Amino acid sequence: MVTPKFTPATPSFHAELKRRINNYFEEKGKSTTGNMTLYTKAIILLVAFVLVYVHLVFFTPPTWVAILECLVMGGIVAGIGFNVMHDGAHGSFSKYKWVNQLAAFSLNILGGSSFMWNVKHNVIHHAYTNVDGMDDDIDIQPWMRMSSTQPKYKMHKYQHLYFWLLYSLLYILWIFILDYNKYFRSKIGTVPLKKMSFADHVTFWAFKVFNLALYVALPVYVLGFIPWLVGFLVFATFAGLLISIVFQLAHTVEHTAFPVPDVNTGRLEDEWAVHQLKTTANFATDNKLVSWLVGGLNFQIEHHLFPKISHVHYPEISKIIRKACEEYNIPYIVYPKTRYAIVSHVTFLKQMGRA
Template sequence: MATPKFAQTAQSFHTELKKRISLYFEEKGAAMTGNLTLYSKAAILLVAFIGVYVHLVFFTPVTWLAVLECVLLGGIVAAIGFNVMHDGAHGSFSKYKWINGLAAFSLNVLGGSSFMWNVKHNVIHHAYTNVDGVDDDIDIQPWMRMSSTQKKYRLHKYQHLYFWFLYSLLYIMWIFVLDYTKYFTSRIGSMPLKKMKLWDHVNFWFFKVLNLFLYVGLPIYMLGFVDWLIGFVIFTTFAGFVLSIVFQLAHTVEHTSFPVPDENSGRLEDEWAIHQLKTTANFATNNKLVCWLVGGLNFQIEHHLFPKISHVHYPAISKIIRKACEEYGIPYIEYAKTRYAIASHVSFLKQMGRA
């Protein structure tokens, strides 16, 4: 489909928001990027990842401990993705470009491709959130129906039951299938992939080989095939489910919308900022543990409106955004607890499967 265009208004809500947020940082005298809190968290996660990986591969703990450590490793990988890679990819981890590059590169070490992620997430998803045919995040066809504009199959009637299993496959599919599909087709869904330079090709293949060595070859050599396979399945399925559910709770719940461009003009109804507010939801923003683990992605509204601001500032700027929404009569979608958001997601899937 042709790339949609956003409505233009004389008095932009986004302009007013940017003015208020800029004033907040000026008054605080703080940078919009990460701070010591973020860097300390990144160090903790990095040390934890290396420690658990080394203990699993080189010291072979007893079975019950190995299983727990595989689950823990999956959680750490997801947390690094949320807290380090995500901020780095958006240029909000540090004020230094090279540090942001290193943070974003953590995805390559974990098995993904920072190049593919940048195009899929930063360029497409953030611009055209929940627009069917453009936003690749809601394209899980034919296995799941995530929008009323998508074709419905008989199996979708049960998607609210089997999504637990399907989401668990995300990480392993990401590593072994999805990145390669994007690479060889030069497309992300219906959108063309940005042209890759020689360095991008070398980068892609070097880290894919490194990933196979770190997570497949070396563990099989040290542990044997069966032990590796059991541990790898536990590790990847837990990481996959956590990654999937956090991103889905932000956009595919009962109260978010799925705008459709006008057939003639190709324009969407709202300006970009209002579009983001209508298609995005927050959850568990008062839960400090959730906030720490998911890198502020439970403040998804703040992230979508200001992706260049580090997630450590989201709790503060959320108050400003919420107040502006109240003044302008714009919805601010939020679920008080994670379980409420999950329940809403299940209900949404049920509606999409039966509507």
Template sequence: MRQYGKYFRNLHSIYYSPFYNLMAATTPVLPKFPNTKNSLHSELKSRVQQYFTENNIKQTGNFALWHKAIVLVAGFFALYLHLLIGQPAWYWGLLECALLGCIVASIGFNVMHDGGHGSFSESKLMNRIASYSSSMLGASQFMWNMKHNMIHHTYTNVDGVDDDIEIGVLMRMAPTQKHYKLHRFQHIYFVGLYMMMYIFWVFFSDYNKYFSRKIGAVPLKKMSANDHIRFWIVKIWHAAIFIIIPIIAVGWLQWLIGFLTLSLVGGFILSIVFQLAHTVEDAEFPVANFDTQKLPDEFAAHQIKTTANFATKDKVINWFVGGLNFQIEHHLFPKISHIHYPAISEIVKKVCKEYQLEYIEYPTMRKAVVAHVNFLKDMGRG
């Protein structure tokens, strides 16, 4: 694990902060990236760094991001309080719960995600506060940091390591995964599974990682006393805010309908946005060499080949998903705030063209969804 943490720091050297250093134990042999001089990754970092230097721009979030965060958090509490105190008619209540699910997802995309990557602010304290907005989702920031920041961002689409493509027998999300007959219909029932994602994440996945002490095949870092305390505080907070207080205020049945509405809407949005970035028909699923355990491409090329952008010209989607439609840029530069992705995407496109690498981009959300459905169909055929 120490080698893994060190390697990750080297990959992101100019953007790394100690907030990422979650690894501190032994681990099974993990795939390695080829060692290359004058690499694509070095070229990309150099040109992007030049952009920020020449324009005298900070890599972290700016007023636009902070304003968005205030709007989203204020919207969350306004709807939450109106549902409990105002207790609107059932049809308005359902609509508000659905909207609350959208806001919860957007807070995750914009505030928690940037904070977790250390790009929300120059202040480490502000980044930590932003990252703990995950408590609004009831999700453990400790588990998210290891699963997402460390594992997924390094071993993207590597079957057996990247936990994001490990959904068990219900879905086949990589060519190397075992095929079952039910997968023939996964392009139909995926909607229902994605809707359940939030409930599964908060009420099962976090606890499974906590008690099993591992994420997939990767052992979990030994948690400190503070880590354990934070884990349970978040879970208790979530239970109080989303379960106990609402039941007391509006009753059990109304709470159940409202909570399911919020969770299913938010779960689908969270799932589909992340899946459109990697599980599409044009993305690759690299396999390490059996003898050397080396992946076929260096880090930057690996990220570009396994990642896709979508609807990057759509200002509404870009605002709502926190730049996660610019996933190529995000995977190359996770320590740069999503506010800057539209600008640096032009740099990345130019470098990809020079290196004769395909820059996977779907012009609209609809085309990205079609690419994802086609991928699910392909995986379902065996």
């Protein structure tokens, strides 16, 4: 697929948004990166991960307690990804580059590859959101149909029912299959992977071996195969479900668009910022607990427009962005509650499976 281009706009809505957001931070005298609230949350999550892991593996709690702790660990892993890794990968966790790199590097500890994530998420997904053939996040073929431009199979009629199982498998597939697939194909979807340095190759393989030791070999050695298998499946499927549902609610709901480049020019209809607004949705933005747990990813519009700004600032800048959208008559999609967004996602899957 030829890389699509965005249509330039005069005046630029993106430029106007940047002006207003820059004015906000100048007037408030705030840094656009994280603050002590974020750093405290990061410490809580990281310490909790270590404590729960050590207790599960080395202190062998009763079965029902162990299962509950596996669920908790799945939630903690997702939480670290949402709150620490995600901001770090975008360079918004801290004003110090090395701190951002360290935060982003947490993904390697959690089982993934920070190199693959950077290309897949930062480079491709954030540029070409919901563009079939470019955005790897909507490429779950042949198992699911996430866009009207994708082929439809009979099984898609039931995708609004079986998606729970597929989403639950995301984390397991991610750490055991998908990263390797990208590595050996040197592609993410149809987009070539950027050249890996020698250090990138070493890091990739060193942490894949480390993860097998941390999540498989050591627990099996200490606990035995069956206890490990049950615990790992509980932990990994819960983490996968949380990660999948949070990211899917941001883009694959009833009211988001799936733009198609012009056949002749290869151009998308809108400028980049308007494209992001049409392809992205917020949910439960008044729920402080949800915002805390998902690292502000319920403010996905703000994140896509300003990925270099930490999620701790999203509630405030969302007011500025929403007002600008009203003035310029540009859609600003938001679901007031998480359950409304989930219902809309299920409805969307049903439409894609039957259209």
